[in-house]
Amino acid sequence: MTRGVLLDLAGVIYDGDAAIPGGVDAVARLRRAGLTVRFVSNTTRSSKQTVVERLAAIGLPVAGADVFTPAHAAREWLLRNNRAPYLLVHPSLAPDFRGLPDRGRRAVVVGDAGDAFTYAALNEASRELGKGAELLALATNRMFRDADGELSLDAGPFVAALEFASGNHATLVGKPAPEFFRSALASMGCAPDEAVMVGDDAEADVAGALRAGLSGALLVRTGKYRPGDETRFDPRPTSTVADLAAAADWIITHRDSVSGHRQPS
Structure with missing residues (x-):
């Protein structure tokens, strides 16, 4: 049932x-x-609070505890595994990672960073992985429906690129x-x-x-x-x-x- x-x-x-x-x-x-x-x-472009506010705006008020996002899961993973985040995410997602302890051991956290997926940003993330950081994927979706109605690259292709470059296998949390x-x-x-x-x-x-x-x-x-x-x-x-x-x-x-x-x- x-x-x-x-x-x-x-x-x-x-x-x-x-x-x-x-x-x-x-x-x-x-x-x-x-x-x-x-x-x-x-979603890896919107904070949990933004999601809750968007639902309320369309007439569907919900409690934050009823909404589950990869960023929330990643935060819990980082705390459990005593890792500090190296973020390769969309700027709007940064609030979900505030206040985490600054630990020596790191994890590269990858979401749909949008225009922040520059060569420099990907290269720096790859270097962090080379120094021993773990690779944490918020999602591995291939595509998403963009604001113009067309499909655009999601986080998955960029996670795959970092896996290939570093030889690390990503831990998926979404x-x-x-x-x-x-x-x-x-x-x-x-x-x-x-x-x-x-x-x-x-x-x-x-x-x-x-x-x-x-x-x-x-x-x-x-x-x-x-x-x-x-x-x-x-x-x-x-x-x-x-x-x-x-x-x-x-x-x-x-x-x-x-x-x-x-x-x-």
């Missing part, structure tokens, strides 16, 4: 600063049905790392096989959630979705639906019978 729902944000609930039609109401319907909802985003999904599920006391994921990324959101043991994962045809995405990665989506409103309908209808098998789209 489904007790909890994990929702991606960009491309599922909002697109830029605008709500995707029907998304806010869909969240309300899931909650009225008695389902606990958490928001799991792979989706599709199983620990990222499980952290959100633990916050609501929900076992993986009692939860369903909804996302627009067939690789990070859908296949990642199913590998983490979730009972189902729905792919929406909004955001970065492109025709054919539902067959590009394994495991494939439990179902592919038009948008979050349709996903909410599907989850409520199937809440007693989801078992991880694929359903007709």
Whole structure:
């Protein structure tokens, strides 16, 4: 039986600063049905506080504890492993790393740095890795839907470049790392096989959630979705639906019978 729902944000609930039609109401319907909802985003260009404020601006006020981002996961990793961050991230993400102890041992933290991905910045990060720093990837997404509606390079290609140059293997803290999904599920006391994921990324959101043991994962045809995405990665989506409103309908209808098998789209 489904007790909890994990929702991606960009491309599922909002697109830029605008709500995707029907998304806010869909969240309300899931909650009225008695389902606990958490928001799991792979954004590495917005701080957690910015994400919370963006949701409030579209009519969906949420508590910070209900939002899970790779930067938050990275901060926890750095504290657990006694590492200081060397940041190669977007400037807007820096607030999520303030106040960390300045330790001698370092970890290069890579997110979608945007225009900050200069040769000099990548070269300096590579040198830090050569001095013994660990490599921490906030996300390894290949592409994201940019403000102009087109797909742009995400953090993944730059993480791969640093792995190739340094010979280091990155530790991934965002989706599709199983620990990222499980952290959100633990916050609501929900076992993986009692939860369903909804996302627009067939690789990070859908296949990642199913590998983490979730009972189902729905792919929406909004955001970065492109025709054919539902067959590009394994495991494939439990179902592919038009948008979050349709996903909410599907989850409520199937809440007693989801078992991880694929359903007709």
